[in-house]
Structures are given as C-alpha cells and as structure tokens.
C-alpha cells in the first residue's frame with residue numbers, strides 16, 4: 001500500500017499532506033479517463049450533403065463531436081449554404097461562431113447528439129452517490145461491491161482533514177481499522193474457501209456494509225455534451241462537495257482542450273484552490 005507521501009498530491013487544493021510516514025493507508029485522488037467519444041461516419045455525411053444539395057459544404061470543426069453538433073443544428077434550417085432554404089439568404093460561417101450562437105440562443109438539444117464515455121477511478125461513494133443524481137443524458141456502470149470484495153480500502157482525504165495532523169490521525173486510524181475488519185470478516189466466514197459464487201456474493205455484500213462511504217471505487221459515466229455542460233456548472237460550484245469539484249475541474253480541463261468550441265463561453269476562476277466554471281448561458 002502506498003503511503004500518502006508517495007501519492008504525489010500536487011493537484012489537490014491546499015497541497016501538502018499531514019501524515020506520519022509509518023501511517024499507511026491507500027490515499028488516492030480522483031482520476032479521469034476519457035475512453036470514448038462520438039465518431040463521424042464520413043461517407044454517410046457526404047451522402048447526406050449530396051442528398052440535401054450542399055455537397056461542397058465543409059466545416060472547420062476541431063472534433064467529430066463539434067462537427068456532428070453543427071450538422072444536426074444546420075439541418076434544422078438547411079443552413080449549409082444560402083438559398084438551400086429560400087428563406088435563408090445568409091449563413092453563419094465556421095464551427096466556433098455556429099456553436100457559440102447555438103449556446104447563446106439556448107438550443108441545447110443540438111448538443112445531445114454527441115456523447116462522451118468516461119471512467120472515473122479512485123472516486124468515493126460520496127462522489128458516485130452525487131453523480132448518479134444527474135439522470136438525463138447519462139449512462140452509468142458502477143463497480144459492484146457485491147461482487148468485488150473490499151480487501152483494501154482507498155480514500156480521498158478532504159482538505160480539512162489533511163491539513164490537520166490530529167484529523168489525519170483519526171482518518172487513517174479509522175480506515176486502517178475498517179480495512180482490518182474487512183479482513184477479519186473474510187477470515188471469520190472463510191470466504192476464500194467458499195465454492196458457491198452466490199454465497200460469496202451474499203457475504204461480500206454483507207461485508208461492504210461495514211465499509212465507509214469514503215471508500216474509493218470506479219464508475220463508468222457516459223453523457224452527452226448538453227448534460228456535461230450542466231454537470232460541470234453544478235459540480236464545480238463552490239457550494240458543491242470538494243471531491244466532486246476536484247473531479248469535474250479535471251473533466252472540464254480535459255474537454256475544454258479537446259472540444260474548445262463547445263465550451264468557449266466558460267470562464268474559470270479559482271475558489272479554495274479548485275476551479276469554478278461559469279457561463280452566462282447555464283443549463284442550455
């Protein structure tokens with residue numbers, strides 16, 4: 001098990017960790033893995049553009065996701081080029097201004113077409129309980145603690161705990177004890193000798209009831225861009241919980257770089273060492 005000092009917590013608000021070298025607990029920070037994103041089918045798009053009478057249309061979108069949102073928006077008014085719709089004499093050129101206008105007028109449904117697939121690792125059940133409250137535009141697969149037995153416990157340590165030597169001592173002692181209890185239960189019920197998987201599952205589920213809500217786990221979380229904007233706004237707010245603010249600050253930095261035109265209206269300020277991401281166009 002790595003010690004807190006070995007964990008390299010450079011990104012955490014408040015920085016340093018107050019922990020004795022001999023105190024061992026799996027201290028972790030949330031990790032963001034973007035494992036999937038929407039991909040354009042180029043030949044399908046070209047066939048559609050020929051069908052609609054705009055075979056020459058191209059986009060300067062930096063990503064397939066931004067391109068797809070633009071295409072879905074433009075087909076509403078046939079605004080690929082002037083004259084395709086006799087009512088349209090001028091069109092907005094360029095992916096950035098096009099998506100900026102979509103955001104400004106609040107046509108958020110256009111941003112639902114492109115999806116992202118994340119895996120969040122080393123996040124507590126505090127975070128996952130809050131994350132699953134976001135229902136619309138999401139898909140969720142969570143590590144099962146009925147199936148996956150907790151033999152070691154890992155945890156994020158919030159600022160108020162980690163900046164206090166005595167707070168840290170209580171935290172580490174509690175986790176060490178709860179981890180020891182998991183091993184004690186496993187030995188008491190001889191779960192390693194159990195052959196029937198359904199019995200193992202029942203025992204594992206019983207044991208997890210004695211694990212803390214702060215235990216780190218893994219969740220697969222997919223969402224569309226409309227949802228992601230809303231969740232970033234809500235979960236980086238200074239009133240949100242520290243760990244989920246940390247997580248969605250990381251998510252924001254990743255997506256802001258990768259899909260700049262879908263997040264161009266956002267402003268970032270620092271509150272308590274974590275980013276607060278705001279826009280004049282919330283929840284479009």
Ligand SMILES: Cc1cc2nc3c(=O)[nH]c(=O)nc-3n(C[C@H](O)[C@H](O)[C@H](O)COP(=O)(O)OP(=O)(O)OC[C@H]3O[C@@H](n4cnc5c(N)ncnc54)[C@H](O)[C@@H]3O)c2cc1C
Nearest residue numbers: 133134135136137227230231234235237238239240241283
């Ligand atoms: C700082 C903070 C503190 C919080 N404190 C608490 C708390 O103390 N207790 C608690 O229970 N929760 C709390 N929450 C969770 C919060 O109440 C929401 O459940 C959560 O943020 C999900 O957001 P959402 O409701 O926008 O839903 P999402 O699923 O993200 O939906 C996005 C939007 O879609 C629309 N929508 C979604 N579902 C429906 C529907 N069924 N009907 C109509 N419109 C819908 C709404 O406009 C909604 O805003 C807190 C959240 C934050 C950020």
